[in-house]
Amino acid sequence: MASSPSIQINGSSSNANGGLSLLDKLKQRYEEAGQSHVFTFFSKLSQEEQTNLLNQLNDIDVHRVNRIYMNAVAAEGDGAHTPSNEDNINYDDTLVPGLNNLLGRSRTPTPRPPEEVLPLPEEACASILNNPEDEKKWREIGLKAIANNQVAVLLMAGGQGTRLGSSLPKGMYDIKLPSGKSLFEYQAERIGKLAKVAEEKEGKEDGSVRIKWYVMTSGPTRGETEKYFKEKNFFGLKEEDVIFFEQGVLPALSEDGKLLLSTPSSLSVAPDGNGGLYAALRRPLSPDSPRTVLSDLKSQGIEYIHAYCVDNCLVKVADPVFIGCCIDRKSQAGAKVVRKTVPTESVGVLAAKGDAFAVVEYSELSKEKAEARTSDGQLAFRAANIANHFYTRSFLEGVEAMERKMAFHIARKKIPTVNLQNGELIKPSEPNGMKLELFVFDVFPFTKSLCVLEVQREEEFSPLKNAPGSKADCPETSRRDLLAQQKRWLIDNGAELEEGVEVEVTPKVSYAGEGLEWVKGKKFVKSGVLARKEDLKDLTE
DSSP states (O other), rough: OOOOOOOOOOSSBBBBTTTBBBHHHHHHHHHHTTTTGGTTTTGSSOOOHHHHHHHHHSSSOHHHHHHHHHHHHHTTTTOOOOGGGGOOOOOOSSSSOOOOOGGGSOOSSSSOOOGGGGEEOOOGGETTTTTTHHHHHHHHHHHHHHHTTTTEEEEEEEHHHHHHHHEEEEEEGGOOOOOOOOHHHHHHHHHHHHHHHHHHTOOOOOOOOOOEEEEEOOTHHHHHHHHHHHTGGGGGOOOOGEEEEEOOOOOOOOSSOOBOEETTTTOOOOEOOGGGGGHHTTTTTTTTOOOOOOHHHHHTTTTTTEETTBBTHHHHHHHHHHHHHHHTTSSSSEEEEEEOOOTTTTEEEEEOOOOOOOEEEEGHHHOHHOOOOOTTSOSSOOOOEEEEEEEEEEHHTHHHHTTOOOOOOOEOOOOEEEOOOOEEEESSSSOEEEEEEGGGGGGGGSSSOOOEEEOOHHHHHOOOOOTTTTTSSSHHHHHHHHHHHHHHHHHTTTTTETTTTOOOOTTOOOOSOOOOGGGGTTOOSSOOOSGGGGHHHHBOO
C-alpha cells in the first residue's frame, strides 16, 4: 500500500513545487474516469478520514477498473473476444501438432452455447500413470533446473480457515498429524528437502541450491502468516528466500459500473480472486521500493515457476517431474490434472471450449456431459483441475497485456453502500452490485503452449476445504490420505507395519518416497513420527 500522502485540505491546491496536489490529481483522474462521485462527502470528512480516502483512491487504477467492468459486462452479454495481433502472441506454436485451432482464444467471454464444450483430446494430455520412462526423464530435467537455481515457487495462501472453524490463515491449520506440523511447515520442509535432493543428484555443493518461495497472502492473513513464519524460524529455510506479497482487491461496483462507497470515507472492496496473483506479481513489494515479484524473479535468474494452493496436503512443491515435463514440451504454462471418476464431483475440468483449452466449471457442464463416458467406460470430461500450475517467467511478464482482453467474472452481491444524497448506509435486501474476480486458470487460453499433465490423485491431491467431520475434503481425509501415502512409501521400500500402526514420514526424511532404503526388513510395531533414521529404534521391533 502507498504511504500516507501529505495533503492540503485548505488554501492553494498546488504543492510547494507548483504542481498539482495529490487531491487535485486524484479529482482529475476520477473525473476523467466518470467516478468523481467518490468525493461527494470529502469536504465534510475529518483530516484523517480525508487522508485515508486519498490513500485508498491513490492505490486504485481507476481506468483499469473501468476496463475490467466493460469487458466483464460484454462477456455476460453477446460479446466475445479473440486475442488479436496487437497482443503480440503467436498462437501457431502449439503444444500438440494439429491442435492449433484449440489454442489461443479467451476462455471468457464466448457466445458459444454449452454444447461447444468438448472433452480434452487424448493427445493433448501427458501422463505419468503407467509411464515410468517419461517420469524418470522429466524428473531428471526438473532436478537439473532446480540445481541450477532456475526454479521458484508461488504459494497462494490468502485464505482463512473460516469453513474449518478457524480465523487463522489456512496454511496454519493443524490436521492432527502425529508430528503436529501445519500445512505451511510441511510445504517448507518439502522445499528444503528437494533442494538437498537436487544437490545430491547434480553433485552441487551443500547449501548451494536455493528454491525461492513467494507467499501470496491477503489483507486479513498477512500479519498472522509473517508472524508464524518468524516464530518457526522459517521452518529451516533462509529468511531471504521467503518473500511475502499480498493479493489485491478490486472495488465493488454498481450495475452501471460506479464505485460503491462503504462509508463516506472509504470504498467497498473485495479480493480480486486467485487470478489476482498475476497483478500482485507486478505490484511493488513495499511503498518505498520499486521491487516486485516479477523483477525479483528476473534478478535471481529464475526461469520456471510452480504455483499451487496452500490447502493440498499432498502437493509436491516445485515438483521436478511436472517442471521437467513442461520444460521438455517447451510449454509457457502448465496444469496438473487428476482423473475425475464421479460425475457429481464439484470440480472444474480442463476441456476444449470453443477454440481454447480452458477450465470449465462443474456448474457449466450439463448433466448429460458430466455423465458422458468414453468407449472404455471412463468419464469423457475427466481432467480435473487441481489448481497446480507451471509458468515460465517470460509468460508471467506478458500477462498484463493479456489481462486487457480477459473478462473478469461477475458475482452479484448484496453490498451495503452509502446513499450519495444523504450519506446514510443502505443495506439492500436484493443484489445491488457486483464484485469482480479473475481465476488463476483464465490465462490458459492465451498461452502459445499449455502442458497438461495427468497425475495420480492419491499421490498428489487431497484438498482441505470443509469442516471437521464432513464427508470429504476435510481435516480427517487430509490426515488419512497423507499417512496412507507414507505407509505406501514404507511398504514399497521393504518395511512392514502391524495393523493399526500409523507412521508419519516427515519431509525432512523424504520428499516423495525416495531415500528410504534403510527401512527394508523393518517391522513397525508402534505409531509415531519418522523424522530421522534414529527414530527407527523407537518404532520398530
